[in-house]
Amino acid sequence: MSQDTLKLLVSQAAADYVLAHTPAGAVIGIGTGSTVNYFIDVLAERKVFGSRFSGAVSSSNASTSRLQMHGIEVFELNQIETLPVYIDGADEINPHGQMIKGGGGALTREKIIAMVAKTFICIADVSKRVDTLGHFALPVEVMPIARSALSRKLLALGGMPVLRTTSNSTPYLTDNGNQIIDVQHLNITDPLTLEAEINSWPGVVTVGLFAKRPANLCLLASAAGIETIQYA
Numbered sequence: 001m002s003q004d005t006l007k008l009l010v011s012q013a014a015a016d017y018v019l020a021h022t023p024a025g026a027v028i029g030i031g032t033g034s035t036v037n038y039f040i041d042v043l044a045e046r047k048v049f050g051s052r053f054s055g056a057v058s059s060s061n062a063s064t065s066r067l068q069m070h071g072i073e074v075f076e077l078n079q080i081e082t083l084p085v086y087i088d089g090a091d092e093i094n095p096h097g098q099m100i101k102g103g104g105g106a107l108t109r110e111k112i113i114a115m116v117a118k119t120f121i122c123i124a125d126v127s128k129r130v131d132t133l134g135h136f137a138l139p140v141e142v143m144p145i146a147r148s149a150l151s152r153k154l155l156a157l158g159g160m161p162v163l164r165t166t167s168n169s170t171p172y173l174t175d176n177g178n179q180i181i182d183v184q185h186l187n188i189t190d191p192l193t194l195e196a197e198i199n200s201w202p203g204v205v206t207v208g209l210f211a212k213r214p215a216n217l218c219l220l221a222s223a224a225g226i227e228t229i230q231y232a
């Protein structure tokens, strides 16, 4: 079974779950990435917005465009007081629901929306499940002025910092106008401590470790079917 098929299957399962567990009229949180793109398309196909749900808040300009292309109303997070659910993908997820995110560059807005949401549902294919985080390079969104200084600090931490670039070899810029350092070769045995440490450095906007705010639930697709994993 291809990875794309697994992404579609997990998106269909997530739509079923969200429809069964979310109050009518709610605004729901939508993340970013290739898995979420399938999820947006599945929700649009089922015509649940404007009827079952009022609309969405989105973690990136790309997801906002896709939602709007389907005619789905997108709210600013500042307009919303409560968010029952946030659905997003992950680059890696460990047995505690802690994740590396930001492969698509949306980590900061993702973390903000995850903070507001009551329930964070991670949707992923089985390739994202790991015992220890860090095989996937850890994204760190930084203010451009701090890039070199922060790269030296990440190197001292034992990682290999690489500035994310576009296909034109210019620095990749996030929706917030910042840059991303991808840190390779980290073996993250204590995600909570590492998240707090990196986040405390001036110039760091967000580290793509979701340890303090892990997922509550993961729907994980494999050839065997969809596994629902609930975290304590």
Ligand SMILES: O=C[C@H](O)[C@H](O)[C@H](O)COP(=O)(O)O
Binding pocket: 031, 032, 033, 034, 035, 036, 088, 089, 090, 091, 100, 101, 102, 103, 104, 105, 106, 107, 110
């Ligand atoms: O910034 C992007 C997000 O954190 C994504 O959730 C993550 O990169 C996973 O994306 P995908 O579903 O494309 O593997």
